[in-house]
Amino acid sequence: MKRINIVLYRTVFILNLLLILGMSWGNKNFNSNNISSTPAIPSLAPMLEKVMPSVISINIEGSTIIHTSRLPHQFQPFFDDNSPFCQKNSPFHNSPFCHSNSNSNNSANEKFRALGSGVIIDAEKGYAVTNNHVVENANTIQAQLSDGRRYEAYVIGKDARSDIALIQLKNAKNLSAIKIADSDNLRVGDYTVAIGNPYGLGETVTSGIISALGRSGLNIEHYENFIQTDAAINRGNSGGALVNLNGELIGINTAILAPDGGNIGIGFAIPGNMVKNLTAQMAQFGQVRRGELGIIGMELTSDLAKIMKINTHKGAFVSQVLPDSSAFQAGIKAGDIIVSLNKKPISSFAALRAEIGSLPVTTKMTLGIFRDSQIKYIFVELKPSVKHNMNFGDIYTGIEGANLSNYLDKQKGVKVENVKINSPAAKIGFKQDDIIIEVNQNLINNLDDLKRALDSNSNVLVFRVKRGINNIYLVSE
Known part of the structure; x- marks a missing residue:
């Protein structure tokens, strides 16, 4: 029993000693001097102080022509500006159905006001980049800087296919331009900061990360290679800056995926390299020369x-x-x-x-x-770039609408005798006198071979076609 008590006393003594030493160590490491030397919590403020002067709010006053034709929607294309029905020698020329006829009352000039954002990219010349849809149909453009200064602006060049526009602030001095980063070096997970003028509230900053790169198939623009970010982007942010933590421009905010009209963390920006290439052409030529x-x-x-x-x-x-x-x-x-x-x-x-x-x-x-x-x-x-009388990128299922025959000119294959307009075969891309020589890499010698290939229940049909002296591929899926 005595031995047990001695062991207990020793144990208590050791614990008390450790407690005292621990308190002493704690006091040594957590004195007021050490607390004051603790590193400050990271902040975006220093970076934003440099970037914010280059982001502008844009106010638009414009007008659009509203057509009020009473024709059913499906017939209106037959009476557009280029229709033969609306030419001067047509009996329909003075009818209210022809949109551009000055004698008709089928159109109205509707005025509107809009808000957007922009980013100064050349301080000396007063150039700022924004979205084409922000300045489209604008009669007057007013740009407001972060310090409250306001300038009249006008369009230098714009491109609907990429949704990029270059504007110039008139007689603006002491501007601050942003540096454009190499957007090819971006990675999913990089931090992003979106700056713009949502809902006309003025300069607003949100942050997030790059959620994806190379987003396409959204049917937003003709050329789609978007940066996707979860930084909140709302109405009025269009044309604003998406920057990295160094305060460099990595993209121009363009669109959001918003089923109910609000932000759900899916926003899209045009990459900085595309912006740089296109605005350089606009500055030089006033347009994009692709x-x-x-x-x-x-x-x-x-x-x-x-x-x-x-x-x-x-x-x-x-x-x-x-x-x-x-x-x-x-x-x-x-x-x-x-x-x-x-x-x-x-x-x-x-x-x-x-x-x-x-x-x-x-x-x-x-x-x-x-x-x-x-x-x-x-x-x-x-x-x-030249215009071609072709339908780029449209792919449809089926081969109905083409009259076919065995190719009898000492060669194997199936000849397309003619193609019905707007038929599935026409939409695939078949033309009169095409020679089908392969389907899914299977040689086609005659109509029987072609029938077997079409009956194969394949989800995708790849036709190798001889057209003139060239071999091309047509796809149905």
């Missing part, structure tokens, strides 16, 4: 890759090369897969279209082509 690669392409889906026996699943599938185009002269062929542009990976056809769509005429580049299970590099110089 170069054209000269291909018709589509997304490389897993089904398409399987049918074509392609062991890659990223890239832009080339279904057709236009005659005398940049691609044609460089040696690009139908069936090629473009996987890189100047060593930058190309993940999809939408990404390729967005990249090419921001490059000016005569741009020289190197394309990485996947062909015959190998990567080949091809040098290309972009030619001026």
